[in-house]
Amino acid sequence: MxxxxxxxxxxxxxxVQEQDFLKxxxxxxxxxxxxxxxxxxxxxxxxxxxxxxxxxxxxENHEIKFVSSFGSTPAKYxxxxxxxxxxxxxxxxxxxxxxxxxxxxxxxxxxxxxxxxLAIGAGVLQFGFKxxxxxxxxxxxxxP
Numbered sequence: 001m002x003x004x005x006x007x008x009x010x011x012x013x014x015x016v017q018e019q020d021f022l023k024x025x026x027x028x029x030x031x032x033x034x035x036x037x038x039x040x041x042x043x044x045x046x047x048x049x050x051x052x053x054x055x056x057x058x059x060e061n062h063e064i065k066f067v068s069s070f071g072s073t074p075a076k077y078x079x080x081x082x083x084x085x086x087x088x089x090x091x092x093x094x095x096x097x098x099x100x101x102x103x104x105x106x107x108x109x110x111x112x113x114x115x116x117x118l119a120i121g122a123g124v125l126q127f128g129f130k131x132x133x134x135x136x137x138x139x140x141x142x143x144p
Contacts, residue, residue: 003117011110018103021088027098030056030085032077036067050075056085058092066095070102 034053039046049071057063064087077083087095096102 002121003114005114005118007110007117008114011107011114014110015107018107021094022086022103024088024090025086026059026089028056028058028085028087030054030083030095030097032079032081032083033065034079035075036071038071047073049073052077052083052097054083054085054095054097056087056095058087059089062092064092064095066093068097068102070097 031054032052033055035050036053038049038051050073051071052068052075053065054068055063055065084098085095086098
């Protein structure tokens with residue numbers, strides 16, 4: 001159950017951070033110009049993901065290049081493909097591609113997992129409480 005609470009807390013924090021970002025974010029059109037290879041360990045094996053490198057122009061006409069925080073294999077976008085970019089006008093390097101995977105995937109997965117752990121924990125507590133109550137309420141009297 002504690003794991004569920006921790007996951008819910010992290011998921012909620014990510015959700016609030018994303019909502020705060022969206023309150024100030026500005027849209028711009030960007031272009032995928034390259035990919036950066038990222039490696040991660042999964043189930044004891046190394047796997048690689050391709051993270052899009054995107055360029056876009058701010059309202060002030062500054063060209064910015066950033067690496068997306070969400071990678072995949074195979075690549076989700078083609079080089080030269082246009083994407084919608086959301087960026088913080090106070091810090092244009094704080095940018096992301098607009099879309100579910102970039103914005104909502106992590107909070108959704110964490111919140112979903114937290115509900116599963118919370119449900120399991122609640123079930124274990126309820127089952128344990130019922131068994132504890134039943135064991136104390138059954139008094140067996142043996143009469144000769």
